[in-house]
Amino acid sequence: MPEAVKNFFDNVWFMPADFWLRIFVVVLALFILSVVFKKVIQLSQIVFVVALLAVAGVICVKWVRDRNEPAFMTPVVEFIASFFPSSASK
Numbered sequence: 001m002p003e004a005v006k007n008f009f010d011n012v013w014f015m016p017a018d019f020w021l022r023i024f025v026v027v028l029a030l031f032i033l034s035v036v037f038k039k040v041i042q043l044s045q046i047v048f049v050v051a052l053l054a055v056a057g058v059i060c061v062k063w064v065r066d067r068n069e070p071a072f073m074t075p076v077v078e079f080i081a082s083f084f085p086s087s088a089s090k
Helices: 003-013 017-043 044-067 071-081
Strands: none
Touching: 017 071, 044 071
16 A cells, blocks of 8 residues: 555544544535435425525525625625624624
């Protein structure tokens, strides 16, 4: 086995359990999201669009309320923020 591959597996072997738990949770969440996504698409396009808009709306409201949007979204969120209240902590 090449030395680089051996070093990689040696490093992976000694990762803390917390790291592997987080990886497992992310993989499980992606699996559940893919199953739910496939089921929603099979229902109808209207249900899919409503679900997609609901998720996008929650993300948008969270960004406007806490002002933690990505830097490239700041102009858009700045415009939307004029219509909604912001968090009192800022």
